Amino acid sequence: EDQVTQSPEALRLQEGESSSLNCSYTVSGLRGLFWYRQDPGKGPEFLFTLYSAGEEKEKERLKATLTKKESFLHITAPKPEDSATYLCAVPGRNQAGTALIFGKGTTLSVSS
Amino acid sequence: GAVVSQHPSRVICKSGTSVKIECRSLDFQATTMFWYRQFPKQSLMLMATSNEGSKATYEQGVEKDKFLINHASLTLSTLTVTSAHPEDSSFYICSARTSGGLANIQYFGAGTRLSVL
Numbered sequence: 110e111d112q113v114t115q116s117p118e119a120l121r122l123q124e125g126e127s128s129s130l131n132c133s134y135t136v137s138g139l140r141g142l143f144w145y146r147q148d149p150g151k152g153p154e155f156l157f158t159l160y161s162a163g164e165e166k167e168k169e170r171l172k173a174t175l176t177k178k179e180s181f182l183h184i185t186a187p188k189p190e191d192s193a194t195y196l197c198a199v200p201g202r203n204q205a206g207t208a209l210i211f212g213k214g215t216t217l218s219v220s221s
Numbered sequence: 222g223a224v225v226s227q228h229p230s231r232v233i234c235k236s237g238t239s240v241k242i243e244c245r246s247l248d249f250q251a252t253t254m255f256w257y258r259q260f261p262k263q264s265l266m267l268m269a270t271s272n273e274g275s276k277a278t279y280e281q282g283v284e285k286d287k288f289l290i291n292h293a294s295l296t297l298s299t300l301t302v303t304s305a306h307p308e309d310s311s312f313y314i315c316s317a318r319t320s321g322g323l324a325n326i327q328y329f330g331a332g333t334r335l336s337v338l
Contacts, residue, residue, distance in 0.1 A: 143326070152227065152314045152329035153265070196264065200325075208255055209316075209327055211264040 111136040111201035115212035122219050125186045130215045132197030133179040142180050143209060144173050145196040153196055187219045223249045225317050227330025234305055235338055242300045242333045244315030250295035251317035255327065256288070259312045271298045305337045 116131045134142065141160050145153035157166040159175040166173050170191060172183045182195055194214040201210035224247040234240050244254055252273050257265040269279045269290050277290035287309075289301040298317075302309055312334055316327040 141325070145329075150312075150332065150334065152225075152316075152332045155326055155328055158326060208267050208270060209265075213264045 111199065111210050113197055113199055113210050113212035115195075115197050115215050117215060118213065119216045120218070122184075122187055122217065124188055124219055124221045127183070127185045127187070129184070130182040130195055130217070131179060132182070132212055134197075134199050136199050136201055136210075140200045142175055143198045144180070144182055145198065147194045147196055147214070149194075156195075184217070187217070189219045189221050192217055192219045223247075223317070223319055223326075223328045225315065225328045225330045227315050227333055229333060230331060231334045231336075233336045233338065236306050237304055240302045240305055240335060242302075242313055242315070242335075244298045244300070244317065244330050246296045246317040246328075249317070249319055251298075251319070252295060253318045254292060254298040255316045255318070256290060256298075256300050257314045257316070259314060259332075265314060302335065305335070307337045310335055310337045 112135045114133050122128055141158050143158050144156040146156055147153045157173040162177045164175050170185050174181045194216045196211050196214045198209040198211045200207050226245045226247050228243045232240050254271040256268045258268050259265050267280050268283045269277045271277045271290045271292040273292045273295050279285045287303055292298040312332050314332040316329045318327045
């Protein structure tokens, strides 16, 4: 069964304190791994797609990396505005053939 | 990135009434749209996949007669919650999938908070 597991469930950081979020997956034939950011009461906002092991993508203070079994979202010198829930997803099997399977997310709180 | 508009953002209705939620892709055509439901502190659960011009495909356990989906054009899909009851109260989110150059990325609407009294 296709699965996505994210850890930790919640993470509290001080402003400027760098850290990493983990996303491990089990899926047959990876067709991309997606990172989204979700603010409370809003829909997810697309951040990155990674397709092959060793691939890295960066956006401002965020960098996503991918191995054969997991992905990391590194946050460098975070600011309070980075506080959100970060969701990881992979395309998996569903009734229609293809849809994203989401992890439960990591809720990040950055205090000043 | 591509923009998906979802309307309304919040609706409060009486038990037994029907509620329609619209999802529009504003700057791209989406042959496939998805409808999700999200409970507090939970992740997104796929309800159905909506394909333009054909019937939606529902996930196991989702009642197709209760959650009517129409995808009449390449930029619009609607979800109608029929005869809503308090247990249908939730956060409903749609997404539209791009194709080709943007590599099948799903872009999400802002969500609709449904409260059934």
